[in-house]
Amino acid sequence: MTLKDKATESLRRVTRFTPARWWRNAAIERTAWTVLVWLLFGLFVLGPLATVVLFSFTRSVFQGVTPNTLEWYVALFTKPELYGPLIRSFEIALIVAVIQLFLGTLIAYATVRNRIWGAKTLDAMSNITIALPSVVVGLALLAFYGAFGPAHLLTDLIFGNPLTLTFTIWIVVLAHVLETFPYMVRAVGAVLQKMDPNLEGAARSLGASKFYVFRTITLPQLRPGLVAGSVLVLSRSIAEFGATIIVVAAALRTAPIKIYSEAEAGSLEIAAAYSVVLMLVSFTAYLAMSRWLIKGWEREHLQE
Amino acid sequence: MTGDKLSAALLVALLVGATAALVDLRATQRESLVVYTTPALKEVLENDVIPRFTSRTGIDVIPMYIPAGQQYNRLRIGSRTPEADVFLHASPMYLEKGYAEGRFEPYELPRGLNLTPEYMSRPVEGGRIWHAFAWTPLVTVYNPRFEEAPDYATTTAKLGLAHPLLSNNGIYAVVLFEKVSREAGQNALAHAASQPTNARATVNGVADGSYDAALGYEAATRFYQEQGASVRDAIPTINGTQYVVPVLFSAGIVKDHRNPHAKAFIDFLFDSTTQFRLNQFDLRPVLPDYPTASDALPVTGNGIRQVPVDWSRWREFEAALPRYEVKA
Numbered sequence: 041m042t043l044k045d046k047a048t049e050s051l052r053r054v055t056r057f058t059p060a061r062w063w064r065n066a067a068i069e070r071t072a073w074t075v076l077v078w079l080l081f082g083l084f085v086l087g088p089l090a091t092v093v094l095f096s097f098t099r100s101v102f103q104g105v106t107p108n109t110l111e112w113y114v115a116l117f118t119k120p121e122l123y124g125p126l127i128r129s130f131e132i133a134l135i136v137a138v139i140q141l142f143l144g145t146l147i148a149y150a151t152v153r154n155r156i157w158g159a160k161t162l163d164a165m166s167n168i169t170i171a172l173p174s175v176v177v178g179l180a181l182l183a184f185y186g187a188f189g190p191a192h193l194l195t196d197l198i199f200g201n202p203l204t205l206t207f208t209i210w211i212v213v214l215a216h217v218l219e220t221f222p223y224m225v226r227a228v229g230a231v232l233q234k235m236d237p238n239l240e241g242a243a244r245s246l247g248a249s250k251f252y253v254f255r256t257i258t259l260p261q262l263r264p265g266l267v268a269g270s271v272l273v274l275s276r277s278i279a280e281f282g283a284t285i286i287v288v289a290a291a292l293r294t295a296p297i298k299i300y301s302e303a304e305a306g307s308l309e310i311a312a313a314y315s316v317v318l319m320l321v322s323f324t325a326y327l328a329m330s331r332w333l334i335k336g337w338e339r340e341h342l343q344e
Numbered sequence: 345m346t347g348d349k350l351s352a353a354l355l356v357a358l359l360v361g362a363t364a365a366l367v368d369l370r371a372t373q374r375e376s377l378v379v380y381t382t383p384a385l386k387e388v389l390e391n392d393v394i395p396r397f398t399s400r401t402g403i404d405v406i407p408m409y410i411p412a413g414q415q416y417n418r419l420r421i422g423s424r425t426p427e428a429d430v431f432l433h434a435s436p437m438y439l440e441k442g443y444a445e446g447r448f449e450p451y452e453l454p455r456g457l458n459l460t461p462e463y464m465s466r467p468v469e470g471g472r473i474w475h476a477f478a479w480t481p482l483v484t485v486y487n488p489r490f491e492e493a494p495d496y497a498t499t500t501a502k503l504g505l506a507h508p509l510l511s512n513n514g515i516y517a518v519v520l521f522e523k524v525s526r527e528a529g530q531n532a533l534a535h536a537a538s539q540p541t542n543a544r545a546t547v548n549g550v551a552d553g554s555y556d557a558a559l560g561y562e563a564a565t566r567f568y569q570e571q572g573a574s575v576r577d578a579i580p581t582i583n584g585t586q587y588v589v590p591v592l593f594s595a596g597i598v599k600d601h602r603n604p605h606a607k608a609f610i611d612f613l614f615d616s617t618t619q620f621r622l623n624q625f626d627l628r629p630v631l632p633d634y635p636t637a638s639d640a641l642p643v644t645g646n647g648i649r650q651v652p653v654d655w656s657r658w659r660e661f662e663a664a665l666p667r668y669e670v671k672a
Binding site: 100102103119121124128130131132134135137138141182186187188204206207208209260263289290291292293301304305306307 | 541
């Protein structure tokens with residue numbers, strides 16, 4: 041190719057250039073999409089979270105957002121009025137997770153295996169608390185179990201001793217159970233649907249009792265569902281706010297409510313430190329349990 | 345450890361943990377003294393009163409900071425099993441109302457306290473309904489870009505007017521306008537950009553530029569100034585005259601309360617150390633001869649007028665409150 045030919049070819053390439061052709065270049069297109077998506081994600085998701093982290097290391101946001109102190113974290117872990125609600129959150133989440141292991145599994149088993157009348161309806165209705173605003177759930181509990189509700193009136197009528205759950209630990213646990221049980225039902229139900237019911241049938245035909253079949257065949261296979269469900273329940277319970285703020289007693293305030301009240305009281309920095317700790321706890325629990333336990337189970341069973 | 349054994353161990357650990365958690369939660373609730381209070385008292389309670397009270401008596405005190413109106417509703421919801429032992433808020437209105445509705449019980453302070461009548465309720469059978477342990481003046485908090493605080497009769501500035509049905513701060517704003525000038529109140533309402541629900545949120549709105557000025561508390565303003573917020577305060581002006589409305593931080597004992605140490609906690613608020621240290625938190629003591637902060641606004645002289653408030657006439661104030669709610 042002569043120099044003239046090369047020049048002509050270059051000129052032709054340049055004149056062929058159009059934005060549409062340039063855009064069709066796969067590498068450029070990918071880069072552009074990457075920038076756009078990360079920019080949007082950064083702006084709407086990571087940006088606000090990163091700002092909370094910055095606030096948590098700032099002495100006073102009114103003096104400018106400059107990360108220059110650890111005093112809010114020190115206060116968080118040394119003052120009982122600050123670390124108390126964090127402990128309350130874990131305690132309540134733990135109780136709720138244990139209840140869900142039984143209640144959620146029972147509902148999932150009954151609906152997926154079609155063991156009760158109205159299983160399909162129950163299955164559809166088990167999502168109801170996801171659809172409802174959580175503040176409505178709180179109000180419903182207060183209405184039903186409060187001093188003016190049917191539980192109060194009925195127990196007064198029957199036992200002569202009215203039952204009022206208002207501002208007790210039980211109503212908080214109930215609120216969290218209602219808010220979280222769809223997560224356990226869905227997680228366990230998904231695993232149950234993939235399980236081959238013939239395995240259980242075969243064991244039963246060989247003379248195994250129902251309990252033995254459940255313990256040795258069903259339960260081990262449910263493990264990833266139970267773990268995933270528990271992680272979701274724990275995370276959701278630790279983060280629960282809407283229903284809790286209506287029913288919770290002062291002594292049982294949880295971490296999200298403490299964050300709200302600190303922000304309301306003008307202590308944005310300590311509310312931010314609190315939020316960072318809560319974020320870390322949630323992410324760590326989620327990653328550790330889902331990666332380690334579920335992957336571990338998969339490895340174990342794939343090797344088998 | 346095999347998967348099954350690990351699962352069993354985890355399950356047992358969960359069960360044990362949940363049981364321990366339940367025991368701890370119940371104990372916490374049973375043994376704590378619950379104080380319904382205002383964010384305006386957060387610093388003095390958490391950094392002085394509660395730690396000293398707990399170290400002296402061994403009793404855990406749990407303060408709950410939400411707007412007075414909401415807390416009063418929680419008392420009503422709790423009915424005969426209230427969760428709160430002490431109601432400690434910035435005005436005696438809910439205490440007077442609650443007494444009329446049978447939700448508070450009267451009490452007497454220890455003998456020998458030289459408390460003047462403006463800091464306590466009228467006498468009733470069994471003592472008095474409430475006693476104020478500290479006070480702070482209602483002030484105009486404003487953005488320093490204004491040379492002086494606005495006059496509510498003529499201002500066109502964007503205002504924050506605390507919610508009258510939820511916040512005691514809002515109640516004091518209503519008291520000022522009802523007792524001095526309803527026209528100024530209507531002008532302020534016409535320029536209200538927001539209705540915050542507590543005294544700190546009111547000041548915060550000026551600090552973050554949401555509005556130009558607001559009626560807040562001197563103590564809450566100092567809290568923000570100490571954090572570096574750019575806000576100023578002045579005694580409120582209406583038609584060229586400054587008016588002092590005293591914000592009374594008043595304590596009442598909830599009827600049928602569970603914790604037997606509620607009265608001891610209130611007595612502690614009048615303890616000489618508490619009264620002596622109030623100025624460190626920009627609050628003013630109610631007992632004579634205790635110091636006031638050096639940067640406190642002057643509340644007498646130079647034509648400043650006092651607005652006396654008879655809280656036993658709380659029904660008149662309550663009837664006026666809805667008129668100061670910004671309607672959508």
